[in-house]
């Protein structure tokens with residue numbers, strides 16, 4: 001079942017810029033440009049792109065905050081901008097940089113407000129609260145005013161608040177931003193469980209480890225258009241991923257010459273040789289070992305950051 005459907009959705013903004021001392025020029029910014037995709041129930045999809053690519057504009061349209069300038073949009077069977085109340089019952093939203101919790105109230109009171117707002121039945125509320133408290137380790141925090149929580153604790157509180165009404169879709173905007181390693185791991189573990197239990201997740205992040213650990217599918221957007229939609233292996237292939245052979249020579253020497261690989265860095269006796277990720281390292285290792293005095297060798301796997309950086313830089317077509 002398709003839970004999110006976008007059919008040639010666009011959103012333009014009219015902005016004014018200075019054109020001389022007094023004059024202002026109006027021009028249009030096309031933040032989202034004829035975007036089409038669908039997300040099936042149960043998927044966990046990473047939605048990534050460089051700054052200004054149109055991610056937030058898409059999420060705002062999906063939550064009904066912004067109306068599309070053109071195209072058709074459906075989330076869990078409703079038109080987000082036209083049926084915001086019906087939509088609110090079906091979605092949960094977490095913004096890493098903002099909180100939906102009441103700053104001066106204990107976490108428990110924010111949850112109680114959510115219960116009333118969404119008219120959650122008592123038995124369901126009790127069960128969901130218990131599950132969130134257990135999975136997010138909120139027990140000791142429920143009676144603490146939100147302003148006294150650490151960022152990691154507050155984020156866990158926000159995740160709980162977004163899920164008390166059993167939404168079908170969860171939108172996450174930078175859910176691990178600013179968190180330490182342990183808090184990030186906790187949040188990711190929780191999201192994995194939420195997704196495994198059936199909630200559809202759309203995740204926007206600049207932390208690509210979130211994507212690697214959570215998302216079976218990734219969409220890359222740039223200039224308001226989809227430039228990639230597929231799995232991580234496909235992303236590596238599309239980004240022409242490279243592995244790196246790190247060679248420690250017995251002594252410093254000129255750049256190594258090995259068929260199928262090129263030297264990308266030299267530091268003293270250490271040299272880095274890049275080669276296509278899908279190719280075997282064996283012939284290159286054999287050629288290097290045959291011709292050069294070796295101390296040590298290791299192979300580094302491609303780093304997703306590099307793949308994405310190449311895509312953002314426009315080095316890779318569609």
Ligand SMILES: Nc1ncnc2c1ncn2[C@@H]1O[C@H](COP(=O)(O)OP(=O)(O)OP(=O)(O)O)[C@@H](O)[C@H]1O
Nearest residue numbers: 013015029031049050051052053054055056057058
């Ligand atoms: N309210 C607005 N008025 C005018 N222009 C806007 C508005 N909101 C967004 N834009 C423009 O639309 C484009 C897309 O912005 P958007 O915030 O969707 O990008 P983003 O991918 O979320 O970026 P980031 O990673 O920095 O959050 C940008 O050029 C931005 O300046």
